[in-house]
Amino acid sequence: MTDTAFQGRIGRTAAESEPWWPPEPRPASGAPxxxxxxxxxxxxxxxxxxxxxxxxxxxxxxxxxxxxxxxxxxxxxxxxxxxxxxxxxxxxxxxxxxxxxxxxxxxxxxxxxxxxxxxxxxxxxxxxxxxxxxxxxxxxxxxxxxxxxxxxxxxxxxxxxxxxxxxxxxxxxxxxxxxxxxxxxxxxxxxxxxxxxxxxxxxxxxxxxxxxxxxxxxxxxxxxxxxxxxxxxxxxxxxxxxxxxxxxxxxxxxxxxxxxxxxxxxxxxxxxxxxxxxxxxxxxxxxxxxxxxxxxxxxxxxxxxxxxxxxxxxxxxxxxxxxxxxxxxxxxxxxxxxxxxxxxxxxxxxxxxxxxxxxxxxxxxxxxxxxxxxxxxxxxxxxxxxxxxxxxxxxxxxxxxxxxxxxxxxxxxxxxxxxxxxxxxxxxxxxxxxxxxxxxxxxxxxxxxxxxxxxxxxxxxxxxxxxADGAAGVPTRKGTQYFEMFGHRGLWHDGWKAVCFHALGADYDSETWELYHADADASESNDLAAAHPERLRALIALWWEEAARHGVLPLDDRRGAELFRSAQARGGSTARRDRWVLYPPVSRYNADVAPSTGARPFVLTADIELGAGRNGALVARGSSNGGFALYVRERRLVFDYNHFHAHTSVASDVELPSGPCTVGLRMAREGKSGTATLLLDGAEIGSVTIPAMAAMVSSTGMDVGRSTAPVCHDYAPPFEFEGRIRRVVFDIAPRTPKTERREALGTERRV
Incomplete structure (x- = not known):
């Protein structure tokens, strides 16, 4: 069946019928x-x-x-x-x-x-x-x-x-x-x-x-x-x-x-x-x-x-x-x-x-x-x-x-x-x-x-x-426009503007509004609030009317953990996941949907088979400006943590086998520092203390099996893994109030 009802005529044969074609959308002649x-x-x-x-x-x-x-x-x-x-x-x-x-x-x-x-x-x-x-x-x-x-x-x-x-x-x-x-x-x-x-x-x-x-x-x-x-x-x-x-x-x-x-x-x-x-x-x-x-x-x-x-x-x-x-x-x-x-x-x-x-x-x-x-x-x-x-x-x-x-x-x-x-x-x-x-x-x-x-x-x-020609001096046809962003408010109406700079957490009703005759004061330099209090009150009242009309309410200046919990509350949010199982090849994950490891301890494991290969990235998150990478260099497992160009790295003290094995990284967190431990089939094969770690490690996302944005200069992109990766697993520790506050910091500043 077609979307548009047939408007021709159907007979017993084509000769007895009248065809019809639905009109195709066509812009006006000369449309730009x-x-x-x-x-x-x-x-x-x-x-x-x-x-x-x-x-x-x-x-x-x-x-x-x-x-x-x-x-x-x-x-x-x-x-x-x-x-x-x-x-x-x-x-x-x-x-x-x-x-x-x-x-x-x-x-x-x-x-x-x-x-x-x-x-x-x-x-x-x-x-x-x-x-x-x-x-x-x-x-x-x-x-x-x-x-x-x-x-x-x-x-x-x-x-x-x-x-x-x-x-x-x-x-x-x-x-x-x-x-x-x-x-x-x-x-x-x-x-x-x-x-x-x-x-x-x-x-x-x-x-x-x-x-x-x-x-x-x-x-x-x-x-x-x-x-x-x-x-x-x-x-x-x-x-x-x-x-x-x-x-x-x-x-x-x-x-x-x-x-x-x-x-x-x-x-x-x-x-x-x-x-x-x-x-x-x-x-x-x-x-x-x-x-x-x-x-x-x-x-x-x-x-x-x-x-x-x-x-x-x-x-x-x-x-x-x-x-x-x-x-x-x-x-x-x-x-x-x-x-x-x-x-x-x-x-x-x-x-x-x-x-x-x-x-x-x-x-x-x-x-x-x-x-x-x-x-x-x-x-x-x-x-x-x-x-x-x-x-x-x-x-x-x-x-x-x-x-x-x-x-x-x-x-x-x-x-x-x-x-x-x-x-x-x-x-x-x-x-x-x-x-x-x-x-x-x-x-x-x-x-x-x-x-x-x-x-x-x-x-x-x-x-x-x-x-149009000659329109330079024509008055605007716009009558009113409200503004609101993070509690900052403003309203332009008939050439006048009322505006309020909002301090985080301040009472909306008691904050000071400014008043400018915008048509005569292009830089909003002459505050006329004291000279025209009735006009200002009228514009503030009109702001609230416009706010109700256009869905501005509720005003919301939440920051930190409160906003973070609200933003992550919906069921589809990937930031709520504590376990990830990835089956390469997988596409790149941008920073907003990659496993959220910044402020929490986690264990990363990869089931691999190196074969004749010697090099390549297993997991890389971030870029040369900050992030971390777990990779293989000359058959040794290597981890590099890049804290805004300050690198901490560790290489395994043994070579990886050619056959199937499970390599991994255990990341422990102690406040703003941490310890990274390399693993081979569950055994520790290297460890290093990381003196400073970020809750929001990078705005650049994550690769598996390659590194398109190099975290360190020990390799050149795309640094594709030369063996086979069967799967990669992230097990991330549940959130605590402390880690939630740290993750919320990045969320707060990002808005």
């Missing part, structure tokens, strides 16, 4: 391609066309031929912003209060978009568009991100025909954890051979477009291209890193002033805009030690190199569209998902996992490894001062509802429609407005039902009017 490009953790000022001195000539060229929106807003965090962009609904209403790693048991935080909120891909595919997703997804619950899925919340389950990228919030740019469609794949080349993820993503985006245009030239396509850049780790090829040596030695105070003056000269902010004082906790550059300045400057160099490299390869994609004759009729949007990141802390950090483990960066030690910054052997994030500079002239950062967290660069390029080349648009808009804009441009009504599921109404307001 739609490409949405999302950068990660790029602040308001960091593209050259928004005031910085960073090298983004290809984005600047798109802005010069298109439009810059200077009053565009996001949610302050990655997964929520992406959910809003794809659905046209506010993030709480689609279960994405924060990052998709968590399901707290409330409708506002499920970590997955419900079927009542169809994505742009689902809507456009039903209209005949080809749909492609390339890059960062981070819209599936992480317990569903293993090789067995379930795949319902992966890109192909949410309307995309093809997917190539990564599922989690970040990945190593030189050794990424890649997924193609619904299965994990290896990168097509090695870091040692010049591989970088950004280049690979662009290659794939071009291939999807060229395949589609060649095979179906009469059908437009929708591409969602989401870079890992410029989220940590900040990693770029060596020649890009070298270009920025010494360029930030003057420090963030000087750079911030310089960028601010450029913004005023460009018209990115009004000439009378005030530059606020530095954010709380940000020291003056002159107050830093020499080593702190050297470290901070080098971290910013890595960010600049990462951004320049990405911009250049985005340009390669634009060039490919032009060569295919597609660029003129492509609605191309380039944006960032939130403000610049505060996760590097006061000093910046050589490895972001140190931040997630609550460890402070020893800058005097870090400067001894300056040359690692930006390479495959680093996982860096810059300090608050550079993030503040990146958000110039706005207050605070990613995660906050002040403008530094939620006001972001937004460029629209569409030669066939946008004629006000280089124009600036100051209308207030929000990421939730993108989907309604696309649908209006395409002449598509938001469907009331998709696949039999009634749809939530869209919450956004179309921006299509602002693309």
């Amino acid at each position: 391609n739609v490409v949405v490009v999302v950068f990660d953790d790029v602040g308001f000022a960091q593209w050259g066309c928004y005031g910085s001195t960073l090298a983004t000539p290809r984005i600047d060229a798109l802005a010069a031929a298109g439009l810059r929106f200077t009053n565009f807003h996001t949610t302050a965090l990655c997964s929520p912003t992406r959910a809003c962009m794809l659905t046209g609904r506010n993030h709480h209403a689609v279960g994405m209060r924060a990052i998709s790693n968590f399901d707290t048991g409330f409708p506002n935080m499920r970590g997955a978009i419900p079927k009542s909120a169809a994505t742009l891909a689902e809507v456009l595919r039903a209209q005949g568009y080809g749909t492609f997703m390339v890059g960062k997804w981070h819209l599936a619950p992480m317990h569903e991100a293993g090789p067995a899925g379930p795949f319902r919340n992966w890109p192909l389950g949410r309307g995309f025909d093809r997917f190539y990228g990564f599922l989690q919030g970040e990945t190593d740019q030189f050794r990424p954890e890649l997924v193609q469609d619904n299965h994990y794949v290896d990168a097509p080349a090695r870091a040692e051979d010049g591989y970088h993820l950004t280049e690979d993503l662009i290659d794939r985006a071009i291939a999807y477009a060229s395949d589609h245009v060649s095979a179906a030239p009469d059908r437009p396509f929708f591409t969602y291209l989401a870079f890992g850049a410029c989220h940590a780790p900040h990693q770029a090829p060596d020649d890009y890193l070298a270009r920025w040596r010494g360029k930030f030695d003057a420090g963030w105070d000087v750079m911030r002033e310089h960028w601010f003056e450029r913004q005023k000269a460009m018209g990115v902010v009004p000439a009378d805009t005030v530059l606020p004082p530095p954010n709380p906790g940000v020291p003056a550059w002159s107050e830093l030690t020499d080593n702190e300045r050297r470290f901070a400057a080098r971290l910013m160099e890595a960010f600049a190199a990462f951004l320049e490299h990405t911009d250049e390869h985005l340009g390669r994609y634009v060039d490919a569209l032009r060569e295919m004759g597609q660029l003129d009729n492509t609605l191309l949007v380039v944006m960032s998902d939130n403000g610049a990141s505060q996760e590097g802390g006061r000093t910046g950090i050589l490895d972001e996992m140190m931040y997630f483990n609550g460890m402070k960066q020893d800058v005097d030690q870090a400067v001894e490894r300056l040359d690692l910054i930006g390479t495959a052997d680093s996982h860096t994030n810059y300090p608050w001062g550079w993030a503040m500079c990146g958000n110039t002239p706005l207050k605070r950062y990613k995660q906050n509802t002040h403008a530094g967290g939620v006001r972001d660069p937004f460029v629209v390029h569409w030669p066939a429609r946008v004629k006000d080349a280089g124009g600036i648009r100051r209308q207030f808009h929000h990421v939730v407005d993108i989907a309604p804009t696309v649908l209006e441009i395409l002449g598509i009504e938001a469907p009331a039902e998709v696949d039999g599921v009634p749809q939530q109404p869209m919450h956004g307001t179309s921006m299509a009017y602002a693309l």
